[in-house]
Amino acid sequence: MTARIYCFANQKGGVAKTTTAVNLGAYVAATGRRVLLVDTDPQSNATTSLGVNPRTLTTSLYDVLIDGRPVQDALTLTEWMNLDLLPSSTDLAGAEVEMAGVMARERLLTRSLAAVAEKYDYIFIDEPPSLGLLTINGLTAATHGVVIPVQCEYLALEGLSLLVNTIRQVREILNEHLKIAGVVLTMYDARTNLGQDVVEEVRRFFPNEVFQTIIPRNVRLSEAPSHGKTILSYAPMSAGAMAYQALAQEFILRAEGVRADMASLSQPRT
Numbered sequence: 001m002t003a004r005i006y007c008f009a010n011q012k013g014g015v016a017k018t019t020t021a022v023n024l025g026a027y028v029a030a031t032g033r034r035v036l037l038v039d040t041d042p043q044s045n046a047t048t049s050l051g052v053n054p055r056t057l058t059t060s061l062y063d064v065l066i067d068g069r070p071v072q073d074a075l076t077l078t079e080w081m082n083l084d085l086l087p088s089s090t091d092l093a094g095a096e097v098e099m100a101g102v103m104a105r106e107r108l109l110t111r112s113l114a115a116v117a118e119k120y121d122y123i124f125i126d127e128p129p130s131l132g133l134l135t136i137n138g139l140t141a142a143t144h145g146v147v148i149p150v151q152c153e154y155l156a157l158e159g160l161s162l163l164v165n166t167i168r169q170v171r172e173i174l175n176e177h178l179k180i181a182g183v184v185l186t187m188y189d190a191r192t193n194l195g196q197d198v199v200e201e202v203r204r205f206f207p208n209e210v211f212q213t214i215i216p217r218n219v220r221l222s223e224a225p226s227h228g229k230t231i232l233s234y235a236p237m238s239a240g241a242m243a244y245q246a247l248a249q250e251f252i253l254r255a256e257g258v259r260a261d262m263a264s265l266s267q268p269r270t
Contacts, residue, residue, distance in 0.1 A: 003036070003120040004255060005113065006181055007138035008147045012159050013129035015151040016186035018045045019221055020244075021126040024147075026230035027248030029083035030265040033121040036075075039088035040109070040138055041128040042095070047087040050078045051228030060089035064112050065137075066098050071112045079233060079268040084120075096133040106174050109137035122255075131166050139170040144255070145181025148206075152188040152198040152214070157205055180206065182254065184247065186215040211254075213247040216240065233268055 008021040021037060029035040039046040040061060044054040054060065057076075063069040064086070076085045099105045113123060125138040139146065146167060150156050164180075171178040183206045189195045203210050215221075218240030224231045231241045245262055252260040 002143075003113075003117045003123045004144040005117070005123040005125065005142050006144050006147055007125035007127055007142040008149065009127040009135060009138065009163065010148055010150065010160075011129055011131045011135070011163055012151075015149045016184075016215065016221075017129070017149045018049060018126050019225075020147070020149045020184050020186060020215070020247075021124050022046055022049045022225075023221075023231050023240075023244040024248055024251060025083055025122075025124045026080055026232045027245050027262075027265070028122055028252065028260075029080050030232060031248070031252065031260045031262070032082060033252075034082050034084075034119065036084045036086060036116065036120045036123045037078075038086040038109075038113070038123060038125045038138075040092070040125055040134045041088055042090060042093035042134075043128070044088040044090065044092075045225065046126040047085065047089075048228065049225040050083075050085050050230070052076055052078075052085060052087050054087060054089040057087055057089050060087050060091065062089055062091040062095055065092075065108045066095055071115050075116070079229070081268075092134070099133050105133060106136050106140050110141040113141055131162065136166075136170060136174070139167065139178060140174045142175065143177060145179045147182045147184060148180060148209075149184045149186050150202050151186050152195045152202075154194065154198075156198045156202060160205070180209045182251070183210045184213075184215060185210065187217045188214045189217050211247060211250050213243060213250050215243045215247065218243075232265070 025037045059074040127135045127138045220235035220238035221240035224234040
C-alpha cells in the first residue's frame with residue numbers, strides 16, 4: 001500500500017510545527033507503523049531533533065531535489081525502528097533559487113518520494129515557516145492533506161488566511177486532493193484565560209478540522225531537541241509526551257478508522 005503523505009505547514013514560525021511533526025511521527029512509528037519524516041526546512045530543525053548532525057551529511061534532501069540523487073541515498077535511520085529520516089542541510093537554503101528554472105519544479109518532491117512511497121505507511125513532511133517553493137513542493141506531494149499547528153497565543157490566526165488561500169490555489173492547480181487534514185492546538189497554558197479564548201477562536205475558524213487533543217506548553221518538549229531525542233525517548237512520562245501520545249491515537253483513528261494500541265509501544269534501537 002502506498003504511504004499516506006501529510007505535510008505540516010504554517011508560515012508563522014514558533015508554533016511547534018517541527019515539534020509536532022517529529023513527535024507525532026515517533027508515536028505513530030512506535031505503534032509499528034512505518035514512518036518517514038522529510039525535513040524540507042533549510043534550518044534542519046527536524047533533522048537535529050532526531051539526533052542527526054546536518055553538517056556531517058554527505059547526502060541530503062538538497063542532493064535529491066537539485067542533483068537528482070535517488071532518495072534512497074539520503075535516507076537516514078533514527079533511534080526508532082520504524083522511523084526513518086530524509087534529512088535537510090544548510091545547502092537547502094539556496095534550493096529555491098536553483099529550482100526556479102527547473103521544469104515542473106513544484107513536483108520535484110512528489111517525484112522523489114514516489115520511489116519509496118510503498119516502503120512506508122506514512123510520510124510526514126516538515127515544511128519551512130514560509131510559503132515559498134519548498135512549501136509548495138510539500139503541499140503538492142501531500143496525498144492526504146495538511147496538518148496545521150496553531151499556537152494558543154495572541155494573534156494565533158494571524159496569517160492563516162494566507163495559508164488557507166495557498167492551499168486552495170495548490171488544490172486548484174497542482175494537487176486536486178489537497179485538504180486540511182487537521183489543526184493541532186499547541187503551546188497551551190491552562191493558567192491563562194487567553195489560552196482558552198484562542199482555543200475557542202480556532203475551533204470557530206476550523207469547526208471540523210481541530211483535533212480534540214491540545215498540546216500543552218511543556219519544558220520537556222523544549223529540551224528534547226537539544227538532546228537529539230523525541231519526547232517519547234527523552235521524557236515519556238511528561239505532560240508533553242502524554243499529549244503527543246493522545247494526539248497520535250486520535251490521528252490514527254482519523255486516518256485509518258481504528259484505535260491504535262498505545263499500551264505496547266515499541267522500544268528504540270539503542
